Structures are given as C-alpha cells and as structure tokens.
Amino acid sequence: MANYTKIYWRSSGVPTWGLVFLTIAALSAFLLAEKLQQRDPVVEENYTTMVTAARIMRDAMDTLQPIRAQREPINPEFDPQRSGLIGVSTSPVTTTRGGRESKQTTINPNWAAVAVKLMKQAGVEQGDKVAVTVSGSFPAMNLAVYSAIEAIGAEPVIIASASSSQWGANVPGLLWIDMERELRQRGKLSLKPIAVSIGGVEDRGVDLSAEGIALIKQSIDRADIPLLEPQDYQEAVAERVALFREYAEGEKYKAFINVGGGATIVGPPGIDDQFKSGLIYDAPARAFAVETVMGHFIREGTPGIHMIGIKGLAERYNLPLAPLEPVAVGNGGVYNATTYRRWLAAVLGLGLFGLTWLIVRSARINSVFQRTGEDGKSVRPMV
Known part of the structure; x- marks a missing residue:
C-alpha cells in the first residue's frame, strides 16, 4: 500500500x-x-399611454365587480381582492383545469401597461391593425389587452372563444363575452369581436355538455356576435385565418396578440409550449408541425404577443404574484425607465x-x- x-x-x-x-x-x-x-426608450416615450391603459383597466374592473357579485357570490378564499374576475372551480361552461394562482396574478391593472409596452416594442402605433384572439380563461388579461389597444388607438380585429378553463370567466350568464358586452353598454370599452366560437376541444365544445353549449350560445346571442361552428380542428384554424385575412382589407397586421393557450391558436399539448410568452418573432421548427393561428402569423413575419406563462411574465416585469390587496395604478417594474x-x-x-x-x-x-x-x-x- x-x-x-x-x-x-x-x-x-x-x-x-x-x-x-x-x-x-x-x-x-x-x-x-x-x-x-441605460434609459428605456419604450417606457420614456409611452409612460403616459401605459398609465392611461392601466386606468382604463382599473375602471373596467371596478365596473364588473358589482355585476359579478349580483350574478354569483364572490368567494374571498379564491378571489382575495373580491374582483369578480376569478371564476369557479367547475361549471357547465368550464373546459379544462386552470391554475388559480395564475388567474389571481392577473388581477392587477398594471398588466395593461405591460400590454402597451409589448405592443410598442412590436411597433404598434395609433391606427395600426392588430389581430387579437382571446378566450374566457383569463378575463383580466383580456381586459389588459383591450385597455392597451384603446389607449394606443390601434385598430383591432378580434376573434374570441366563449368557454373558459377553471377560475376564469366560467360563471354561467357572465362569460367573457357577457363581460365585454356589459362594458360596451356602459361606455367603458368600445371593442367588439368580429366572431366567437364555443371553444374547448376542436374549438366546438366537444368536451362540454349539451347544457354548457346551450348556455354559451345564449351568451353569444346576447352579445350579438357571429358564431363560428367548425367541423374539426383544421377547419377551426383555417376559418380564423380566413377571417383575419378578410378583415385586414389589404393592410398588414402590425402584431398578433393572443391571451391564453387555445389549441387552435398555439396548437395541442406538445406544440403549444414551443411558443414562448411575451413578444416573439420566431419559434422552433416543432412549433410549425401542425397548423396554428400563431404559426400562421409568425411565418408571415408578423410579431406575436403571447400572454401566457403568467407567473413568468409577472417576474419579468416585477409584478406581484397573486396579490391579496388591490394594486395601485403605476405600481410595478414595467414602469421603470432604466434597464x-x-x-x-x-x-x-x-x-x-x-x-x-x-x-x-x-x-x-x-x-x-x-x-x-x-x-x-x-x-x-x-x-
């Protein structure tokens, strides 16, 4: 040894x-x-617009709260701010599971400032056309995007889906399209989708009961929005792309904005996570393995703004996770003018x-x- x-x-x-x-x-x-x-030129040049958007969103939130309280009691255990924008665990119009903490994190008017910043980084200016897709899963984030569009003065072409995952706008009689209808009637927002689908599997509610589909169609009728009824996934994607092309009227969209993870927009599981959150200009080859609305716009060179991965976005812009108390307008790292x-x-x-x-x-x-x-x-x- x-x-x-x-x-x-x-x-x-x-x-x-x-x-x-x-x-x-x-x-x-x-x-x-x-x-x-260095100074952040996007914030310096658009600070007023960001604050304006956040104020529009706060006003809309305050308007919707008593409407929701009349429709369905607000449970403070699930909605600590009593915003009325956190839905229920299950209902006939609920499609899939959803993360409650992510939904709670969106109850913050300063997400509208985030939406303004992302749109400005994409080059969106007053009068520019933007393509928008929303579902009922993140009603507060829908409000953020709508508020940002209003503050900037962009011209949106919106296609919605009416159903929702858990904890979203899934209270029967007060779906997302009901919420935006209430806001239009009260003069808080002016935006209105050009079409709406049932949502869910294949964008036609295959995973919903007959009762759930009937409730959704009633909301669509009240909102007076044309209903999309595709026969399958491929037709759902093609129909949305065709509508966006028709309403472009020869103009090029400055950005495509999506809220949530709808399959027709970003693909089924295994494909959807290929599109990162925030502002995107490209995606891995796997993202284009199936036809999606997001993939269509990215291939055409249109910047995408993907409002998903909420907790990651909150950390990126220094916004609080699941705040227990209302957040003041102007509060958050998104307003920092230095980087x-x-x-x-x-x-x-x-x-x-x-x-x-x-x-x-x-x-x-x-x-x-x-x-x-x-x-x-x-x-x-x-x-």
Whole structure:
C-alpha cells in the first residue's frame, strides 16, 4: 500500500492579495453596471399611454365587480381582492383545469401597461391593425389587452372563444363575452369581436355538455356576435385565418396578440409550449408541425404577443404574484425607465472570469496534488 502523509488542511493556493483584488474587481463591476444603466426608450416615450391603459383597466374592473357579485357570490378564499374576475372551480361552461394562482396574478391593472409596452416594442402605433384572439380563461388579461389597444388607438380585429378553463370567466350568464358586452353598454370599452366560437376541444365544445353549449350560445346571442361552428380542428384554424385575412382589407397586421393557450391558436399539448410568452418573432421548427393561428402569423413575419406563462411574465416585469390587496395604478417594474446594458454586463462578467482564471493559474493551485513531501512520500490531502 502506498505510504501517504496526511494533511488536514491546505490553502487554496490563491494569495491574499489575489482574493482582495478579485473582491474589489467584482464590487467595481457591480457598481459600474448599476451606474451605467441605460434609459428605456419604450417606457420614456409611452409612460403616459401605459398609465392611461392601466386606468382604463382599473375602471373596467371596478365596473364588473358589482355585476359579478349580483350574478354569483364572490368567494374571498379564491378571489382575495373580491374582483369578480376569478371564476369557479367547475361549471357547465368550464373546459379544462386552470391554475388559480395564475388567474389571481392577473388581477392587477398594471398588466395593461405591460400590454402597451409589448405592443410598442412590436411597433404598434395609433391606427395600426392588430389581430387579437382571446378566450374566457383569463378575463383580466383580456381586459389588459383591450385597455392597451384603446389607449394606443390601434385598430383591432378580434376573434374570441366563449368557454373558459377553471377560475376564469366560467360563471354561467357572465362569460367573457357577457363581460365585454356589459362594458360596451356602459361606455367603458368600445371593442367588439368580429366572431366567437364555443371553444374547448376542436374549438366546438366537444368536451362540454349539451347544457354548457346551450348556455354559451345564449351568451353569444346576447352579445350579438357571429358564431363560428367548425367541423374539426383544421377547419377551426383555417376559418380564423380566413377571417383575419378578410378583415385586414389589404393592410398588414402590425402584431398578433393572443391571451391564453387555445389549441387552435398555439396548437395541442406538445406544440403549444414551443411558443414562448411575451413578444416573439420566431419559434422552433416543432412549433410549425401542425397548423396554428400563431404559426400562421409568425411565418408571415408578423410579431406575436403571447400572454401566457403568467407567473413568468409577472417576474419579468416585477409584478406581484397573486396579490391579496388591490394594486395601485403605476405600481410595478414595467414602469421603470432604466434597464441594464446587457452587452456591458456580459463584458464585465467575462472580464471577472478572466481575472479569476489568471490569478488561480498564477497561484498554481493544482500543484498541491503534484507535490511530493520532503521525505519522498506522496502528499494526500484529507480535506
């Protein structure tokens, strides 16, 4: 057996001056990155519009709350803000499971500011045409998008689906299309879809009961919106694309905006997650394995704004997760007018890595494993 000398402690080999120098360099890099933040031109140029959109959304939320309370009692356990925009666990018009925390996170008027920022980043200006798809699953996020469009003055072409997942606009008699109808009647919003589908499997409610479909059709009749009745998934996609082309009237859409994860819009499971949340210009090849409305617009070079992955978006824009109390207009990182210079952060990070490598190499930290004791015995570190 080899004869080893036991060592119970060994130095890292990096001299004290090296550690001090690295610490100072890291602190200096951090302070430099903080000091040299750049102004966010999108926020600076559109701050007023962002606040206006948030105020429109807050007004709409306040309008809908008593309407919902009259229709169905609001359970504060599920809707802590008592907004009326959190639905129920199950109902005849409910299609699939839904994340309650994600729905609660959308109860914040500052999502309208997020929608404005994304639309402006996509190049949307007053008078520009935008294609929009919404479902009943995220009524508050629908409000955010509608409010942003109103504040910017864009010209939307909207196609909706009426059903909802859990905790969305799934209270019979007060579906999303009922909510927007109430807001139009009260002069809070002016937008109206050009068509609406049942939603659910194949966009025609295959997963719903006859009672649920009847309730949805009653809401559609009250809203006086043409009903789409596709025979299957492929026809549902083709019909929506055809309508968007017809209503474009020869103009190019500046953006395609989608709220939620409807299969006809972003594809079935396994495909839908290929379209990331937020502003997108492209997607992996797998995203185009089946025909989708989002895929159609991306292929045509139209920027997509995908309002899904709510908790991730909230973290990105520093908005609270599932707030328990009403959030004030103007509150959130989305309004910050400064951003980090990413190229500078990358350069500083590489510089620190290089300094660390040089100092460690100069100290020859690995030499301890190659060293031989003075008595000829191999040195084996114990820690």
